[in-house]
Amino acid sequence: MKSVKAILVLENNSALSGVTGPVPTVLVEVLGKSTLQRTIDALITAGADEVVVLSDSDSASPEMRDLSVSSAKIVKGATENLWRTAETIFTNCAETATHVFLLRINAYMELNWDAIVQHHDKYSNRITRVLYGEDGQRLDVFLASASRRNEVAFLLRSGLRQLRTECMPYKVGQNNEDEYINLLEHEFDLRRLATDALHLTCNLRPNGIEVRPGIWAGAGSHIERNARLVAPVYVGRRARICANAVITRGSAVEHHCIIGSGTVVENATVLPFTKLGPGLEVCHSIMGQRHIFNLQRNLSTPIQDARLVDQVSTNVGKRILDSTAALVSFMPRQIVNSLFGTPPKSATASPINYAESFKTPDKQPELTAGLAVATRRYGNQ
Amino acid sequence: METSRPVVVKRIPERMNQTEARKFLRDVEPLINSDRPQIVFDLSLVRQLDVAGIEVLLQCMSQVMKRDGDLKLASLSDHAAIILELTRTDRLFEIYETSTDAARSFSMFLPNMLRRQHQNRFAA
Numbered sequence: 001m002k003s004v005k006a007i008l009v010l011e012n013n014s015a016l017s018g019v020t021g022p023v024p025t026v027l028v029e030v031l032g033k034s035t036l037q038r039t040i041d042a043l044i045t046a047g048a049d050e051v052v053v054l055s056d057s058d059s060a061s062p063e064m065r066d067l068s069v070s071s072a073k074i075v076k077g078a079t080e081n082l083w084r085t086a087e088t089i090f091t092n093c094a095e096t097a098t099h100v101f102l103l104r105i106n107a108y109m110e111l112n113w114d115a116i117v118q119h120h121d122k123y124s125n126r127i128t129r130v131l132y133g134e135d136g137q138r139l140d141v142f143l144a145s146a147s148r149r150n151e152v153a154f155l156l157r158s159g160l161r162q163l164r165t166e167c168m169p170y171k172v173g174q175n176n177e178d179e180y181i182n183l184l185e186h187e188f189d190l191r192r193l194a195t196d197a198l199h200l201t202c203n204l205r206p207n208g209i210e211v212r213p214g215i216w217a218g219a220g221s222h223i224e225r226n227a228r229l230v231a232p233v234y235v236g237r238r239a240r241i242c243a244n245a246v247i248t249r250g251s252a253v254e255h256h257c258i259i260g261s262g263t264v265v266e267n268a269t270v271l272p273f274t275k276l277g278p279g280l281e282v283c284h285s286i287m288g289q290r291h292i293f294n295l296q297r298n299l300s301t302p303i304q305d306a307r308l309v310d311q312v313s314t315n316v317g318k319r320i321l322d323s324t325a326a327l328v329s330f331m332p333r334q335i336v337n338s339l340f341g342t343p344p345k346s347a348t349a350s351p352i353n354y355a356e357s358f359k360t361p362d363k364q365p366e367l368t369a370g371l372a373v374a375t376r377r378y379g380n381q
Numbered sequence: 382m383e384t385s386r387p388v389v390v391k392r393i394p395e396r397m398n399q400t401e402a403r404k405f406l407r408d409v410e411p412l413i414n415s416d417r418p419q420i421v422f423d424l425s426l427v428r429q430l431d432v433a434g435i436e437v438l439l440q441c442m443s444q445v446m447k448r449d450g451d452l453k454l455a456s457l458s459d460h461a462a463i464i465l466e467l468t469r470t471d472r473l474f475e476i477y478e479t480s481t482d483a484a485r486s487f488s489m490f491l492p493n494m495l496r497r498q499h500q501n502r503f504a505a
Contacts, residue, residue, distance in 0.1 A: 281469045294463050301460045304398070305431035348387065351432045352468055353440070 004117060005050045005093040006043045006101035009160070010036065011066070012059040012079075018291035019271060021060040023325050025184040026105050028252050029272055030193050031199045031234050032207025032218050035108045035184065045111035047268055049097065052089050053105075055092040056082060083156045090156065094146035102152070104140035105161050108193055108332035109201050116143050116170050125167035126151045130173045132181050139172070139181070178203070186285050186347040187300075188291045194269050195250040206234045206282055208253075217253060227259075236272070256319075266294075275310040277351050307351035388484040389420045390455075396425060397434025406437050413441055415497035418450035421483040425456035430464045442473065451475075 017295060020028050026035040033041075040051050047287035055067050057076035067074055077085030086102075093100050099117055111130065120128040126148045140160050144152045154164040170348035172179045180202040182193045195202035198214070208218035214231025218240040223229065227241040235241060236255035245259045249267040251258060257270045260278030270276065271288025286293040288311055295298040303309040313319050388465050389412050412418055422438070424430075438454075445452040455477045459467070467469040477483035 279469070280467050282467065292463060292467065294466075297459060297463070299459050299461050299463070303464070303467075304429055307432050308464075352435055352470070 002099060002117065003097045004046075004048050004099045004101065004113075005097040006048050006052070006103065007086060007089050008036070008039065008051065008053045008072075008103045008105045009082065010053060010055040010064065010105050012056045012064055016190070018284045018302060019288040019293045019300060020190075021289040022059075023063045024061060024106075025061075025190065026108075027063050027067075028190065030190065030235070030269075031106075031197055031204065031216070031252055033209060033238050036105055037069055037205065038336065039103070039105060039109065041072070043101065043109070044071050046158065048101070048113070050093065052093065054082065054086055054089060065084060072293075085157060087153055087156050090152050091149065094149060097146050100144050100146055100152075102142040102144060102155070102160065106140065107184050108180075108182040108204070109139065110139065111141070111172065112175075112177040112179055115175055116141075117176055119168075119170045119174075120145070123168040125163055126162055127155060128167055129169045129173065130165060131169045134165070136171070143170075143247065148320070158283070159269060180204075183367060191267075191269055191295060193288060194234070194252040195267075196232060198250045198252070208234065208237065226237075256314075258312060273312040273314055275312050277308045277310070279351065280308065293314055305351075386417060386419055388419045388487050389422060390480045390484060391425055392423045392428055393434075393461075395426045396429040397437070398429060398431050402437040403435040406440065409441060413444045413448070413450075415450075416448065418445050418448060418452075419487045420445060420450065420452045421477075421480050422452065422454050423456050423480045424454055424461040425458055427458045427461040427501040430461050432468075435464070435468055435470055439470065439473070451487065453477060453483040453486065455480040464504070 009198065010024065010026065016025055021214040028034065036053070040053070043051050052225065053066055053067070053069060053074050055074060055076055056079050057078045059065055067076040075085065075089060090102070091101060098146065099120065101113070101308065111347065116128060116130065120143045126145060130139045132139045142160065144153065150174040151164050155162065172181055172373065181190050182196070184193070190232050193204070196202045197244065206216035208216045208221070211217045214233070215229050216234045218235060218237030218239065221235045221240070223235060223241045224243045226243040228246045229235070229241070230246070232250055233247045234252040235247070236253055236256055236257065237255050239257045241247060241259045242261040243255065244262040246264045247253060247259070248265070251265045251268050253270045254272040256273045259265060259270070260276050260280065262278050262282045263276050263282065265276070266283045268282045268285045268287065270282070270321060271286065274288050276282060282294045286295070287309060290304070290311055291300055291302050293311065313322065391409055391412065394405060397405065412420055420441070442452045453475045456479055457476060462471070475486070477486060
């Protein structure tokens with residue numbers, strides 16, 4: 001009887017630009033779940049008895065240091081001893097398993113795990129390497145027979161780069177299997193993964209409920225009545241879409257995000273805990289960590305003004321405190337406004353004060369006699 | 382249509398935050414308050430543009446228009462271009478690739494300018 005276990009190695013060398021900060025790409029949530037968690041779930045669904053995640057404890061990313069996943073055991077190892085720790089884990093796993101998957105988790109993979117095991121047995125491979133694409137790109141996915149400890153030790157010591165004995169590799173899609181790979185090497189890949197999932201090009205399903213055809217909402221998400229969502233889109237758990245906001249063209253608003261009133265999010269991903277101010281237009285971009293990555297310009301830039309883009313606190317206590325303070329200060333503010341006749345600042349107003357910018361000066365400039373006044377066109381459009 | 386009035390090209394500082402924006406507005410006030418001003422703002426150096434900076438650009442635009450002048454933007458840095466797009470203010474200005482193009486545009490009709498840009502693009 002076959003018993004399959006998996007070891008996933010999570011290194012800290014796969015972070016993207018400013019939008020994700022130091023967080024490795026596989027830990028960035030795409031449609032409500034990280035790639036790491038989705039891989040674990042896929043392995044468990046395919047019948048893996050145990051999944052062990054080996055993470056780098058010296059990582060600069062707090063998400064990696066305080067890594068938490070469900071249905072898997074986490075083992076932490078120092079950077080210099082990472083592969084030696086993997087060897088120890090393999091030895092432990094091999095005692096009770098017949099096959100062990102070894103993965104460096106740096107891409108989103110929808111593989112037919114059963115087909116890989118069958119391929120491994122069919123060709124009596126010691127270690128099966130998984131290749132991807134027509135040019136045979138390596139995926140850092142291996143299936144080893146538990147009895148081949150020396151082969152595995154050689155592989156692990158080379159950092160999953162070199163096999164001692166070349167065996168018949170498994171090519172993704174070789175049996176017309178419905179398999180999908182996204183290498184997550186660039187911000188484009190992150191965005192493509194979200195759009196592919198929302199357009200049903202892959203088997204990744206958003207983590208939430210399909211409230212309308214093509215509109216997915218996570219638990220506790222709050223979409224105001226006047227907000228407009230054009231399918232397919234995703235709104236993560238506890239995210240808030242304010243009035244008159246428009247979310248369209250396969251956009252993904254991840255958990256705990258706030259989209260200000262009148263803001264348009266078009267073909268964009270808003271990463272967790274991002275707050276977008278009112279009246280903005282976020283198109284073809286990825287937003288997060290007070291940065292914007294523009295996909296058309298292929299450029300990331302920081303946004304220093306908190307009125308445009310801000311970060312929601314990741315601390316639950318601080319979020320509760322902030323909302324309580326806002327609630328408590330609401331009534332006194334209303335009373336003061338009504339007493340002194342100051343108009344309350346509308347929540348739907350753009351951070352740019354157009355009224356102030358275009359106000360008429362007290363003293364009008366003198367017009368030259370006989371001045372011809374022509375109608376002019378403004379802007380490029 | 383040729384014009385003899387001067388075109389002033391003003392370079393916007395690297396940081397356009399609250400303080401810098403106010404300082405910049407004080408600097409350009411004499412230019413704006415002239416008769417039918419023709420101004421080009423060069424944004425090639427801009428590395429930080431926040432709401433205060435955009436408000437100053439809009440104020441300048443408003444004042445210039447009231448004096449029957451024109452204000453154009455040129456050489457937008459990537460950061461400035463992204464922020465102007467994000468705040469939807471890019472569509473309020475005429476934007477040119479270079480300050481020279483922007484300055485030259487004052488001396489011809491808009492349709493001619495557009496035709497010329499089209500020809501240039503076609504030639505490239």
